[in-house]
Amino acid sequence: MRPQVTRTGLLFTLTILLVGLAALVSANNLIFLLVASLLATLLISGFISRLGLAGLELDLELPDHIPARRKVTGHLILKNKKPWVPSFSIHLTGAPESGLTTPLYLPIIPGGATIREPVELLFTRRGLYRENAFFFTSRFPFGFTQRRAQVRLVRDVLVYPSIDPQPGFEDLLSAVAGELESSQQGRGHDFYRIRPYEILESSRHVDWKATAHTGDLQIREFAREQDQIVTIFLDLEVSDAEDAWFEKAVDCSTFLVWRLSLQSIRTRFVTQRCEFHVPDSGSVYTILRYLARVAPSQGLELPIPDDDSSFQIALSANAARVVEAGWVRARVLGIHDFTGADERSSQDGPSAG
Numbered sequence: 001m002r003p004q005v006t007r008t009g010l011l012f013t014l015t016i017l018l019v020g021l022a023a024l025v026s027a028n029n030l031i032f033l034l035v036a037s038l039l040a041t042l043l044i045s046g047f048i049s050r051l052g053l054a055g056l057e058l059d060l061e062l063p064d065h066i067p068a069r070r071k072v073t074g075h076l077i078l079k080n081k082k083p084w085v086p087s088f089s090i091h092l093t094g095a096p097e098s099g100l101t102t103p104l105y106l107p108i109i110p111g112g113a114t115i116r117e118p119v120e121l122l123f124t125r126r127g128l129y130r131e132n133a134f135f136f137t138s139r140f141p142f143g144f145t146q147r148r149a150q151v152r153l154v155r156d157v158l159v160y161p162s163i164d165p166q167p168g169f170e171d172l173l174s175a176v177a178g179e180l181e182s183s184q185q186g187r188g189h190d191f192y193r194i195r196p197y198e199i200l201e202s203s204r205h206v207d208w209k210a211t212a213h214t215g216d217l218q219i220r221e222f223a224r225e226q227d228q229i230v231t232i233f234l235d236l237e238v239s240d241a242e243d244a245w246f247e248k249a250v251d252c253s254t255f256l257v258w259r260l261s262l263q264s265i266r267t268r269f270v271t272q273r274c275e276f277h278v279p280d281s282g283s284v285y286t287i288l289r290y291l292a293r294v295a296p297s298q299g300l301e302l303p304i305p306d307d308d309s310s311f312q313i314a315l316s317a318n319a320a321r322v323v324e325a326g327w328v329r330a331r332v333l334g335i336h337d338f339t340g341a342d343e344r345s346s347q348d349g350p351s352a353g
Contacts, residue, residue, distance in 0.1 A: 085111050
């Protein structure tokens with residue numbers, strides 16, 4: 001615990017010195033008693049202040065999934081282990097890496113009580129947070145000192161990259177959705193069944209023999225072609241000078257994977273080190289957990305696309321190298337597509353590399 005003398009404490013100390021000087025000069029016993037009372041008050045204040053912060057325990061409950069730069073609701077659990085002695089006027093703050101955005105004030109924590117308080121948390125960057133530092137502070141009872149106690153919660157908190165749109169991301173998603181829709185226009189070619197006609201359906205697929213047999217319009221239904229897969233490739237070959245671009249590329253990959261999963265579009269995510277499929281062989285959160293900790297690497301061979309029927313998006317700081325590796329059908333987003341994206345308006349989406 002670190003006490004810090006407040007302005008009130010300085011004035012009170014100065015008062016004690018002046019009264020003590022007057023007692024020495026006048027040799028008045030009543031003034032000596034007054035000095036003793038003032039000193040006793042100061043000592044009792046320090047003891048009560050320290051006692052108020054002693055025996056406090058803190059725990060933090062977090063949601064299972066935490067994206068960066070988006071406020072989430074957690075719960076702080078505070079326990080006063082002192083059986084009979086309450087703690088008064090407690091302020092709780094957090095270090096920047098703790099995610100706590102708003103200080104919490106607790107007027108009283110009864111002895112032996114446990115308090116559960118909802119709090120808003122905001123983590124500004126993706127990655128693994130191993131230590132969350134929080135601080136208890138109190139000026140109780142008289143405000144002469146502000147005592148501060150630090151608490152560290154040693155636990156692993158994994159924060160996903162941001163899933164919120166940034167300039168150009170929604171335009172890219174709209175372009176992907178448009179191209180998928182245009183590639184799936186028309187009906188399949190394999191006969192599936194004959195069923196009754198529904199209002200506003202085209203008459204081109206009416207089965208007249210079945211209609212004549214039943215007396216009601218019947219439709220020939222064909223099996224729908226398999227939905228197209230969207231392949232997203234994130235190139236990990238990035239130099240130190242391109243770290244800012246890499247973070248933008250990670251955010252873009254996260255945004256695309258998340259939004260495509262919400263639209264139930266089959267997605268394949270590829271880097272030089274991994275390959276994930278959604279929803280075939282895992283949850284979208286598997287990809288988000290990977291993207292939360294992914295880091296640039298050097299000397300990695302580029303994977304060769306093995307599915308020419310999928311819609312391909314490649315994010316690479318070296319677009320020409322990706323095309324030479326066989327990603328000729330891919331929509332390539334290079335180093336210039338995210339450079340200065342914060343200064344561009346949201347209407348200026350990324351262009352093909």
